[in-house]
Amino acid sequence: MLTTWVFTLLLVSSVLGADKDGALPWLTDAEAAKAFINSAEVVVIGFLEGEESRGYQELVAAAKRVDSIPVALCSAKEVWSEYSLSSDTIALFRKADQHQENLAVAKSKKLDADGIVNFITINEIRYMTEYNQVSAVGLFNSKVTAHLLLFANRGSKDYAELRERLSALAPEFTGKFLFVLIHGGLKSNLKSLNYFGLNSKDLPRVGIYxxxxxxxxxxxxxxxSTERVRDFCQSFLKGELEEAKQAEAQPKTEL
Structure with missing residues (x-):
């Protein structure tokens, strides 16, 4: 991952040209755009005509606040058409469900850095996404409706290992499952645990919703284990879980 990102940065700076104030790189052809999109789990591209475009300064400001997400710019109309765009748009690309989320500049009555940060944060779905009130919006708006859930207590001895293990498995199920981490020690996640008939002392556990x-x-x-979780996911995709007993739980309110 790091090697790919370094390569993309070198490509952007040496071949494509950089923003004159060094804020964001400019992508000038389809190959560069594709390389940039493939460089990370989530990236953002501002498809804007130039530095005077509405949304340019706001995107530059927003990018500084979401520095964990690569952000670039593109003014080449032939590249826009590759992503079905015809007007200025801020687009977020994510690998977890192979989705492109668009924020149309012209249709945004109020376009400021706060709004762009909110757009990015809500739609920042990764191979392993931690569940919270913000990420829930993006998760449930995704066309991928099957969720592999890891219930674990942050700080427990196996927390980091399990998160890493399932994060590594998630790409095998791109477009089929969203892998979601639910921290069992947070009061805000009690409804999710109760829905599966769990409490924090039962964790770690894995479920499918x-x-x-x-x-x-x-x-x-x-x-x-990786093998058990993989088999669990494949059983769902084959329809073998439909007749299996569901997790016992309290009546549903919301996940």
Missing amino acids: DADSDMKWLLPKGEI
């Missing part, structure tokens, strides 16, 4: 059918299942207790 299917928004289309509003059905849920828990991986049987035992080691949370």
Whole structure:
């Protein structure tokens, strides 16, 4: 990942040309745009005509506040057409569900840095996304409606290892599952745990929630290995879980 990103930065600076104030790189052809999009799990491109365009200064300011997400600019109309754009647009690209989310500049009555940061934060879905009130909006707006859930207590001895293990598995299910981390120690996540009939002392556990059918299942207790979770996901995709007993839970309010 780091190597790819370094390569992209070198490509941008040496071949494509950089923004004159050094704020954001400019992408001048389709190959550069594709390389940039592939450089990270989530990236943002401002498809703007130039530095005088509405939204340019606001995007530059927003990029400084979301510095974990690569941001670039593109004024080449032939590149715009590659992404079905015909007017100034701030677009977010994410690998987890192969989705492009567009913020049309002309249709935005109020366009400021706060609004762009909010747009990016809401739609920042990664291979492993931590569940909270903000990320929930993007998760449930995704066309991918099956969620693989890791319930774990942050700070527990296996927390980091499990997160890393399932993050590494997530790309195998791109476009089929969104992998979601739910921290069991947060009061705000109690509804999610209760919905699966769990409490923090039961963790770590893994579950699947299917928004289309509003059905849920828990991986049987035992080691949370890559192989068991992979088989669990594949069983769902094959329809083998539909007849299985659902996770016992309290009546649903919201996940």
